[in-house]
Amino acid sequence: MATVEPRTAMGSLVSFEKIDNFREALSFAPREFDPSVITTVRSLDERNELEPFVRWILTDVSETPHGPAEIVDIFTHKVTIAGNPGLAAFILKGKSFPKVRPEHVGHQIYRLEKITDLSYAILGTTGVILDQAKEQFVSTAARTTKNYCILDAHDFARLFVGAGFLCPKDGRKIVAGRCMCGYSPSFRLLNILQEEALKELRRTRQSGRRAGLVVLPPGSGKTRIAAEDAKAANAKSILYVAHRRLILEVAVSEFEAVFGKQNVVKHTARPVKNARKRVNVASIQLVQQHLSYIKPDDFDYIVVDEFHHAAAQTYRRLLSHVDPEFLLGLTATPYRGDRQDILELCEGNTIVQYELRVGVDSGILAPFHYFGCFDDVDYTDIRHEGKRYDVRDLERALIIPERDAAIIEKWRELAEGKPTVAFCCSHLHARRVAASFRSAGIPAETYISETGTEARRVLQQRFQTGELKVLCTVDIFNEGVDFPYIEALLFLRPTESSRIFLQQLGRGLRKYVGKSHCVVIDFIGNFRNAYRILDYQSLVPESIRKRLASRTLLTKPVLDLPAGCRVEFDQRVIDLFFAQRLDPHNATRHTIGRILIYQYQKAWRRLGRRPTQIEIDRTHHLGRRFYRDVFGSWEKFQTIMNQEGPGEELELKGMDNARGWRSL
Ligand SMILES: [Zn+2]
Numbered sequence: 006m007a008t009v010e011p012r013t014a015m016g017s018l019v020s021f022e023k024i025d026n027f028r029e030a031l032s033f034a035p036r037e038f039d040p041s042v043i044t045t046v047r048s049l050d051e052r053n054e055l056e057p058f059v060r061w062i063l064t065d066v067s068e069t070p071h072g073p074a075e076i077v078d079i080f081t082h083k084v085t086i087a088g089n090p091g092l093a094a095f096i097l098k099g100k101s102f103p104k105v106r107p108e109h110v111g112h113q114i115y116r117l118e119k120i121t122d123l124s125y126a127i128l129g130t131t132g133v134i135l136d137q138a139k140e141q142f143v144s145t146a147a148r149t150t151k152n153y154c155i156l157d158a159h160d161f162a163r164l165f166v167g168a169g170f171l172c173p174k175d176g177r178k179i180v181a182g183r184c185m186c187g188y189s190p191s192f193r194l195l196n197i198l199q200e201e202a203l204k205e206l207r208r209t210r211q212s213g214r215r216a217g218l219v220v221l222p223p224g225s226g227k228t229r230i231a232a233e234d235a236k237a238a239n240a241k242s243i244l245y246v247a248h249r250r251l252i253l254e255v256a257v258s259e260f261e262a263v264f265g266k267q268n269v270v271k272h273t274a275r276p277v278k279n280a281r282k283r284v285n286v287a288s289i290q291l292v293q294q295h296l297s298y299i300k301p302d303d304f305d306y307i308v309v310d311e312f313h314h315a316a317a318q319t320y321r322r323l324l325s326h327v328d329p330e331f332l333l334g335l336t337a338t339p340y341r342g343d344r345q346d347i348l349e350l351c352e353g354n355t356i357v358q359y360e361l362r363v364g365v366d367s368g369i370l371a372p373f374h375y376f377g378c379f380d381d382v383d384y385t386d387i388r389h390e391g392k393r394y395d396v397r398d399l400e401r402a403l404i405i406p407e408r409d410a411a412i413i414e415k416w417r418e419l420a421e422g423k424p425t426v427a428f429c430c431s432h433l434h435a436r437r438v439a440a441s442f443r444s445a446g447i448p449a450e451t452y453i454s455e456t457g458t459e460a461r462r463v464l465q466q467r468f469q470t471g472e473l474k475v476l477c478t479v480d481i482f483n484e485g486v487d488f489p490y491i492e493a494l495l496f497l498r499p500t501e502s503s504r505i506f507l508q509q510l511g512r513g514l515r516k517y518v519g520k521s522h523c524v525v526i527d528f529i530g531n532f533r534n535a536y537r538i539l540d541y542q543s544l545v546p547e548s549i550r551k552r553l554a555s556r557t558l559l560t561k562p563v564l565d566l567p568a569g570c571r572v573e574f575d576q577r578v579i580d581l582f583f584a585q586r587l588d589p590h591n592a593t594r595h596t597i598g599r600i601l602i603y604q605y606q607k608a609w610r611r612l613g614r615r616p617t618q619i620e621i622d623r624t625h626h627l628g629r630r631f632y633r634d635v636f637g638s639w640e641k642f643q644t645i646m647n648q649e650g651p652g653e654e655l656e657l658k659g660m661d662n663a664r665g666w667r668s669l
Pocket of ligand 1: 172173174175176177184185186187188
């Protein structure tokens with residue numbers, strides 16, 4: 006811990022151990038660890054590693070995660086120091102700054118004074134900080150009466166070992182929950198989101214309610230919540246219904262984990278009459294056929310999974326027939342026209358509601374770092390059957406050795422070593438991609454519907470131990486792939502709807518020890534509606550987005566990203582989006598304008614200043630002529646950009662928006 010005497014009593018130095026948000030990470034820290042941990046800490050990149058790690062540790066779902074401003078190179082987060090909550094600004098310097106000089110932090114320190122409501126200033130450096138830089142930081146903090154804290158490499162080492170990011174024995178980064186040396190940090194079995202839901206369920210029962218709906222994003226472990234809560238409610242006879250076979254299988258294993266194998270039965274015929282156990286899992290179709298065998302008070306705890314189907318006749322009949330002590334509805338998508346009906350079936354009682362967006366914004370789910378890479382597959386001649394592309398045609402277009410080589414190159418560049426799931430267009434495609442990875446020396450296998458139960462178990466084990474790097478699959482829901490330790494996703498087929506995009510993405514966002522974010526590599530060609538991918542990033546379901554769109558002005562952020570997320574598109578992808586938006590079917594001034602702003606902000610961030618008209622002309626296909634056409638004139642466009650800035654504020658605007666739609 007570096008110590009600096011405060012110049013005045015107004016803003017004073019606080020020890021990082023006093024930051025309550027860090028306490029849990031520190032309590033796990035060993036007294037001593039190998040010096041290699043410090044070496045690793047010094048090698049961490051400020052943007053892609055240091056910041057996500059710190060954000061991960063800071064998260065407390067019961068607090069508003071963000072303050073009023075995201076400023077260039079500074080992130081703000083609400084923290085509690087010695088019991089006093091307040092907004093903290095973090096300036097983090099990683100491997101790019103082995104020696105932190107005044108000019109490295111000057112602009113950020115200057116910015117500190119501009120943030121309103123700031124209580125704490127925190128400077129973290131993994132390298133050496135020169136006295137002048139330190140003094141500049143301390144005197145600004147003191148003058149503006151902010152308490153401040155300085156973190157050095159040893160502090161980070163304690164935090165990161167304690168939080169399970171780094172192995173204390175050899176300093177290696179922990180992947181998929183364990184180190185190559187065999188070390189595995191202890192971590193909670195339930196994720197924060199599950200704990201939160203269980204807490205609320207307890208509360209709702211205490212208040213006398215007998216039904217409730219839990220809305221959680223795909224892949225966040227809903228079934229485990231049902232099993233844990235049924236146990237907490239001390240239920241004697243439990244019925245679990247859903248309508249898809251694979252979901253039933255997941256339910257069986259989750260309930261077995263909580264109640265023991267001997268207490269769980271999956272019914273395949275006459276569900277109530279014969280062989281009932283404490284936990285009864287059945288398809289809704291079966292229950293419906295044998296409803297006459299069920300007495301209203303047969304079950305004291307009933308779980309209806311995929312509750313968005315509950316408005317269907319079959320479910321209604323069941324729910325009006327039974328009278329359990331508690332009815333739990335589970336769903337990921339409550340936003341349908343008949344939403345009100347569904348809620349009524351649960352006494353209008355929403356227990357928790359987390360969409361993917363809220364999950365990421367509040368730190369319950371991991372943020373994503375998304376890379377939209379150009380894919381020169383030509384989709385124009387691939388047959389499209391109204392809803393999707395013809396699979397045989399797709400196979401012919403996508404199974405090309407050159408494409409696989411490009412995919413592997415990108416993976417090496419952006420996600421090497423991370424447990425990766427690749428989404429392919431067919432079984433054949435999945436097998437070919439896996440083979441390509443293998444021939445490049447990267448262990449890869451297919452995980453598809455024809456993969457047997459025993460083979461799946463072995464694959465999962467090899468995947469989690471890091472022996473296997475890439476799993477190639479097709480339809481994630483049908484295959485039942487749901488591994489929280491996934492740290493990278495490859496989208497190798499056209500993503501034709503936001504539903505598919507969100508389902509795929511959701512599989513990578515579960516939190517796990519040692520995982521700070523999920524890398525997403527998307528290969529984007531000229532497939533139908535590719536330009537809509539820009540909109541999917543905000544993780545807001547289509548139905549809500551439509552309602553928001555009418556209110557969204559041109560000057561709203563181009564990419565309305567959830568907290569901690571990053572998005573990069575190749576220039577050729579941007580050109581492609583633009584071309585599609587120029588298509589008379591899709592084009593509006595609004596959609597084209599958003600792309601132009603994105604392109605401009607990207608150049609602004611790269612240059613560190615506003616690009617000129619000439620620079621835009623020289624380096625982009627969409628030159629100044631387009632800006633004139635869409636915005637009227639370059640000057641008018643500049644006026645708009647005066648309000649926008651270079652785009653680093655996107656994340657916070659995302660938060661504002663999230664608050665907006667939550668209150669819809
Ligand atoms: Zn180790």
